[in-house]
Amino acid sequence: MWSFGSGRQYATGIEIGTSKICVVIAEVSKTHPFRVLGVGQSISREVRKGSICDPEQTYAELRDAIVEAEDNANASIGDVCIGITGSNIHSVNSVSTQIVESNGIVSEEDVINVYHTAEDCKPKEVRNGMLLHRVPQPFILDDTVIRGSPVGLSGDRLCLPMHWIYGAHGNIHTVFSLLREMRLEPKYPVFNGFALAYFLKDDERLKQGGLILDMGAGTTEYVFLQKGVIRHAGVLPIGGDHVSNDLALGLKLEISAAENLKISHGRAIRDPQAANVQLAVELRSGERRSVRFDHMQLIMELRLKETFRIIRKILQKEGLRLSPDQVVMICGGGACIQMIEKLASSVFQVNAIPYAVRPYGEIPDSLKKPQFATPLALAIYCAGRMSGEKKGPLGKLRLLNFWKSKEEEE
Amino acid sequence: MINDEYQETDPQTDPASDVYALVVGVGGAGGNVVNMIATSPCRGVRYVALDSDFLNLKRIQNCETIQLGQKMLHGMGSGSNQEIARSVAEAEKETLTKLVNGCFVLFLVTGLGGGIGGGVSPVLARIAAEAGVFVVVLTIYPFDCEGTDRLMNARLGQDQILKQSHLVISLPNQLLTLKAEKDANFIDLYVKSNQMIAHAVESLWLNLYNPSILPLDMGMLRNAFPSGGNTGVGRMAIASAAGDGRIGCIWQEFLQHPWLNSGEILRKAGRILAIFTVGDDFKNKEMDDFRSRLNSENPDVELLVGISKDARFQQGEISVVLIATLNRTVRAPHEKSNEPLKTREIPEPAEIVGPLPERPGSTVTPPAPKLDPDQIIVKKGVRWGKLGYGDPNQGLLDLQVTSLGRFDRCEKTYFEGQQLDVPTYIRMKCELR
Numbered sequence: 003m004w005s006f007g008s009g010r011q012y013a014t015g016i017e018i019g020t021s022k023i024c025v026v027i028a029e030v031s032k033t034h035p036f037r038v039l040g041v042g043q044s045i046s047r048e049v050r051k052g053s054i055c056d057p058e059q060t061y062a063e064l065r066d067a068i069v070e071a072e073d074n075a076n077a078s079i080g081d082v083c084i085g086i087t088g089s090n091i092h093s094v095n096s097v098s099t100q101i102v103e104s105n106g107i108v109s110e111e112d113v114i115n116v117y118h119t120a121e122d123c124k125p126k127e128v129r130n131g132m133l134l135h136r137v138p139q140p141f142i143l144d145d146t147v148i149r150g151s152p153v154g155l156s157g158d159r160l161c162l163p164m165h166w167i168y169g170a171h172g173n174i175h176t177v178f179s180l181l182r183e184m185r186l187e188p189k190y191p192v193f194n195g196f197a198l199a200y201f202l203k204d205d206e207r208l209k210q211g212g213l214i215l216d217m218g219a220g221t222t223e224y225v226f227l228q229k230g231v232i233r234h235a236g237v238l239p240i241g242g243d244h245v246s247n248d249l250a251l252g253l254k255l256e257i258s259a260a261e262n263l264k265i266s267h268g269r270a271i272r273d274p275q276a277a278n279v280q281l282a283v284e285l286r287s288g289e290r291r292s293v294r295f296d297h298m299q300l301i302m303e304l305r306l307k308e309t310f311r312i313i314r315k316i317l318q319k320e321g322l323r324l325s326p327d328q329v330v331m332i333c334g335g336g337a338c339i340q341m342i343e344k345l346a347s348s349v350f351q352v353n354a355i356p357y358a359v360r361p362y363g364e365i366p367d368s369l370k371k372p373q374f375a376t377p378l379a380l381a382i383y384c385a386g387r388m389s390g391e392k393k394g395p396l397g398k399l400r401l402l403n404f405w406k407s408k409e410e411e412e
Numbered sequence: 413m414i415n416d417e418y419q420e421t422d423p424q425t426d427p428a429s430d431v432y433a434l435v436v437g438v439g440g441a442g443g444n445v446v447n448m449i450a451t452s453p454c455r456g457v458r459y460v461a462l463d464s465d466f467l468n469l470k471r472i473q474n475c476e477t478i479q480l481g482q483k484m485l486h487g488m489g490s491g492s493n494q495e496i497a498r499s500v501a502e503a504e505k506e507t508l509t510k511l512v513n514g515c516f517v518l519f520l521v522t523g524l525g526g527g528i529g530g531g532v533s534p535v536l537a538r539i540a541a542e543a544g545v546f547v548v549v550l551t552i553y554p555f556d557c558e559g560t561d562r563l564m565n566a567r568l569g570q571d572q573i574l575k576q577s578h579l580v581i582s583l584p585n586q587l588l589t590l591k592a593e594k595d596a597n598f599i600d601l602y603v604k605s606n607q608m609i610a611h612a613v614e615s616l617w618l619n620l621y622n623p624s625i626l627p628l629d630m631g632m633l634r635n636a637f638p639s640g641g642n643t644g645v646g647r648m649a650i651a652s653a654a655g656d657g658r659i660g661c662i663w664q665e666f667l668q669h670p671w672l673n674s675g676e677i678l679r680k681a682g683r684i685l686a687i688f689t690v691g692d693d694f695k696n697k698e699m700d701d702f703r704s705r706l707n708s709e710n711p712d713v714e715l716l717v718g719i720s721k722d723a724r725f726q727q728g729e730i731s732v733v734l735i736a737t738l739n740r741t742v743r744a745p746h747e748k749s750n751e752p753l754k755t756r757e758i759p760e761p762a763e764i765v766g767p768l769p770e771r772p773g774s775t776v777t778p779p780a781p782k783l784d785p786d787q788i789i790v791k792k793g794v795r796w797g798k799l800g801y802g803d804p805n806q807g808l809l810d811l812q813v814t815s816l817g818r819f820d821r822c823e824k825t826y827f828e829g830q831q832l833d834v835p836t837y838i839r840m841k842c843e844l845r
Binding site: 250294 | 700
């Protein structure tokens, strides 16, 4: 576990989502490694596909959520971990190579050099955008993938593949400026999917790796894990709003009525018994309309299946494929749709499992729902980073320790 | 006209008859195939050959025969004229209705080069589909050397069949010659083609009829292959192997199969129906292997699988019948030709003109309420009848305006050329009827 001083510290996770803004404040101390103290929420009206359209409106909503969380926690927050998402988030891979010196045996210096080479040779896209995360992949020594540290092994060429996650400057600075206006420092900007992977990678069911899907209202974030290492991550700007929009257009309903219908009767796979069944829908004007249940299910199934297929295609383009012992885990509001796991299982051809919070500090039951997976993961990520800083800055020793600890685990 | 050997039975009232599937061979080629299939009959299947040519029917010994149009054609063929054949079939509508009554599946084997196959088959398929029968049509394409007229006949006939049936499987004989030995004669090729058709019909029926390891369900088939040719023309291939690595052998055979254009059809297929006939030693791992091989070739394909056990299969033996269908918009490769397709209008006989062509259902709005009978008559008279303008077969332009709803003013999302903000059901042209 992490080491903390005797004083209380607060880890705060803020998610500015398409449907809601959520703030989680947790206490981190020696006695309570992670204890959620307060949660604040507000409806997000001016965020589309994860990007802020009207900063003033979002500022007001964010302020309401923070005030509510602080009231509930009876604490004042300072440094926060802010979740970044949206269609501006992309990822790219690069490989840096180092010729092994000192008689063909890989030394610690070689490892540090190859890491620095990777840093120096960032892909062009990353340099133009704003780097969020760099994820070192397993080393490759003379075309052989090495699990753990390559120090002491013999070879000629040491390669370090790196996965870079970056976003657009403009979108990320909009989020930062909102927080700074409230005198909060966005100390730990993190891609939502990255924070989720950080939180869930130790889950027993994801031990062999798998795909984490966070199906939000505006976007679907995906992270492909393999033995605890993020191999690929990204954002597909398709989410629950698209399902509601399809329903609204197809069934001739208002968006709000379609949204309610989706929540109450949504289903990812068509039910043959739903043919000719009519559902009564009440519009905002009080008028009652009836819609065909099978039409509704058809519209939903097509959209959700397409979303999964696109993600599968993206992964295939990256040369990634889920093996039978890996799983798909679905989080976010999309996880509440009936039969969503079955649909995911049929598209990805592996088991799909429901989201569940592993035993971790003190988390209230209300936060264990899949809709709150991201804000909770952000708060946990914040706590982790706060703890990490106590150990000192990221230096060459840290890098080596990282690989050594991996080796010990295996 | 039904010949003397044919005993008419009503399957619903006569428990002894126990008929659930009907295999009908139409025309000379279809009759020959069914005659061969009937040499080893399956339980629950009735085999019938339909033709107008008396001499053709006389050669058929193994199954029932029905002679069509005795009064109109006097025991002769239609002279490769599909219009005449269609008129004959309409005149014999009662006989055909009785024939399909009570069965669940109709396997229609038809040779398309001549007139009877292309003329009678669409009518029989329509009658069967209207009676609620699942219609599978196996169309045998003529060899190239038989002439362009017969090839054109085949294309026109197939288009008509496609509109009336659930699943159409095209079997181009010419493609068999590609992989055949140089000195292979016609008879060998015909026999090989017939054997494959017989095996496919038997496998599909056994899986539907007998208790199976993984049975196919009629409802599932109906959902996967709706009536009206939505799934387009399909292709079929059969492969069998034994011993270790048998799935690999079967897969290689499929990849080199002439009817699958050496695997090209597999890569373009939208839906694949695979029927496994296996012994006792079939493993789940092998099924996974098959699926992964298929996914590696075509990740988007929808796979329907049926597995049935056959006691006749020796240890280690396995046989797979694979039916691949393309989407409607994608034409089968054999139909792609540089030379322009000759258009020849087929005037519909007056007595078989059906209802007016319906406008394709809107993908955005539910269909309009149906008109009263009086209104329909008025519409018919003014629009198509009295003034006589307009071609009822003319296509209608797709002029729907697609709204993006709440994403109208958002940054658009594209993936592989498709605008993902447009509802999926609209992009997939899925009709909400």
